[in-house]
Amino acid sequence: MVGDDLLNANKVTVSFLIDGEWQTGIYDVDLDIAHGEVLALVGESGSGKSTFATSVIGLHNPNQTKVTGSITLDGKELIDLPDEEQNKIRGEKIGMVFQDPLAALNPLMKIGQQIQEALDIHDVYQKDQYYDRVIELLNDVGIVNPQRTANQYPHELSGGMRQRVIIALAIANDPDLIIADEPTTALDTTIQAQILDVLLEIRDRKDTGILLITHDLGVVAEVADSVAVMYAGQIVEKAPVQELFENPLHPYTRSLLRSNPKAEQADDELYVIPGTVPALSEMDHHKDLFLQRVPWMQDQADEDISDDLVEAKPQHFVRGNAWKTFEFQDEKG
Numbered sequence: 001m002v003g004d005d006l007l008n009a010n011k012v013t014v015s016f017l018i019d020g021e022w023q024t025g026i027y028d029v030d031l032d033i034a035h036g037e038v039l040a041l042v043g044e045s046g047s048g049k050s051t052f053a054t055s056v057i058g059l060h061n062p063n064q065t066k067v068t069g070s071i072t073l074d075g076k077e078l079i080d081l082p083d084e085e086q087n088k089i090r091g092e093k094i095g096m097v098f099q100d101p102l103a104a105l106n107p108l109m110k111i112g113q114q115i116q117e118a119l120d121i122h123d124v125y126q127k128d129q130y131y132d133r134v135i136e137l138l139n140d141v142g143i144v145n146p147q148r149t150a151n152q153y154p155h156e157l158s159g160g161m162r163q164r165v166i167i168a169l170a171i172a173n174d175p176d177l178i179i180a181d182e183p184t185t186a187l188d189t190t191i192q193a194q195i196l197d198v199l200l201e202i203r204d205r206k207d208t209g210i211l212l213i214t215h216d217l218g219v220v221a222e223v224a225d226s227v228a229v230m231y232a233g234q235i236v237e238k239a240p241v242q243e244l245f246e247n248p249l250h251p252y253t254r255s256l257l258r259s260n261p262k263a264e265q266a267d268d269e270l271y272v273i274p275g276t277v278p279a280l281s282e283m284d285h286h287k288d289l290f291l292q293r294v295p296w297m298q299d300q301a302d303e304d305i306s307d308d309l310v311e312a313k314p315q316h317f318v319r320g321n322a323w324k325t326f327e328f329q330d331e332k333g
């Protein structure tokens with residue numbers, strides 16, 4: 001049902017084995033997605049967004065990656081599932097859409113065959129239903145002449161068409177959750193809007209939950225119901241979309257909003273967040289590392305509140321947690 005919990009991630013921590021040492025990529029991530037909800041996960045490059053997505057679908061190499069915590073889909077624990085079960089869930093319950101559709105398609109196979117194969121694996125459909133189902137899926141993602149497209153090879157299609165095909169593949173088995181990692185980043189604006197519409201239509205029709213990973217706050221404003229902001233492997237703030245745009249709490253969220261080229265103050269110079277996301281080896285999960293990158297926070301250095309702030313764990317900014325709110329200085333000041 002719409003609004004019921006679909007995905008619950010609890011204290012998800014992922015570490016990578018790097019040069020013989022375990023380094024933490026994401027730390028204590030809590031995220032929930034309801035049936036029919038679009039949750040946008042935003043943050044700079046390297047903040048850990050894809051790492052979270054990969055841990056949900058179990059697509060990591062267990063010898064080099066350690067995932068702890070809990071991720072449940074409709075109550076079923078996904079962490080440490082045997083491969084076979086993992087594959088089944090990945091094919092039937094979770095659909096994936098990534099940035100580069102060409103990489104995800106087999107160049108030597110016609111589109112129709114590829115979709116048929118996705119259906120084949122899970123043998124829900126009888127052989128004679130395949131063709132109809134393939135056409136139906138292509139139709140569902142807004143492809144105008146599905147018979148023709150089914151007969152084409154990936155290289156014969158435009159980028160936008162290929163991404164529609166990828167979505168058709170992702171929804172082939174009616175998943176409950178779609179994970180879309182930068183699904184429109186490589187596309188131009190008009191096509192981008194069309195692809196997002198396709199995803200929203202599927203959500204409306206099937207109450208699919210969607211985890212949408214994006215850099216683009218314009219996209220977030222357009223399609224998300226709620227937003228989680230990730231920085232240096234942690235969720236620093238999450239909120240319903242309108243609340244986040246109207247009243248961002250964490251300084252990082254504020255910086256992100258300021259650095260968004262589509263923000264209203266078009267006459268202002270585009271704000272660039274100084275510095276970069278720390279490397280894994282520099283991360284300290286007991287400190288709010290972002291504060292080092294907020295110049296206007298330095299002005300408050302004398303005030304005792306900033307000491308608290310520096311020591312505060314980012315989770316304290318998560319709405320709903322009782323924590324003192326403080327007044328940030330005007331960011332333009």
Ligand SMILES: Nc1ncnc2c1ncn2[C@@H]1O[C@H](COP(=O)(O)OP(=O)(O)OP(=O)(O)O)[C@@H](O)[C@H]1O
Nearest residue numbers: 016018025044045046047048049050051052279280
């Ligand atoms: N398999 C891996 N082994 C080692 N380090 C990794 C691995 N996967 C990710 N990392 C590191 O974890 C951090 C987070 O990476 P991740 O790809 O999740 O970020 P992201 O937010 O998705 O970035 P982008 O927006 O560029 O896609 C980075 O420092 C990255 O180098």
Ligand code: NI
Nearest residue numbers: 049050051181
């Ligand atoms: Ni990524």
